[in-house]
Amino acid sequence: MSTFLKTICPRCKHHQTIFSRPSIIVKCAKCNHLLAKTSGGKARMHAKVQEVIKA
Numbered sequence: 001m002s003t004f005l006k007t008i009c010p011r012c013k014h015h016q017t018i019f020s021r022p023s024i025i026v027k028c029a030k031c032n033h034l035l036a037k038t039s040g041g042k043a044r045m046h047a048k049v050q051e052v053i054k055a
């Protein structure tokens with residue numbers, strides 16, 4: 001089972017769904033603001049998580 005996080009960019013309010021365990025850093029597709037960073041296999045969130053989606 002994979003978990004995805006629905007985030008809102010704190011800078012431009014762009015909604016973006018990201019993988020909960022990203023292999024690299026995740027940036028906003030619109031303004032390039034840092035959304036999440038990997039820390040020991042687990043994502044360290046820099047954006048607000050609106051919803052957790054389990055697929």
Ligand SMILES: [Zn+2]
Nearest residue numbers: 009012028031
């Ligand atoms: Zn943004």
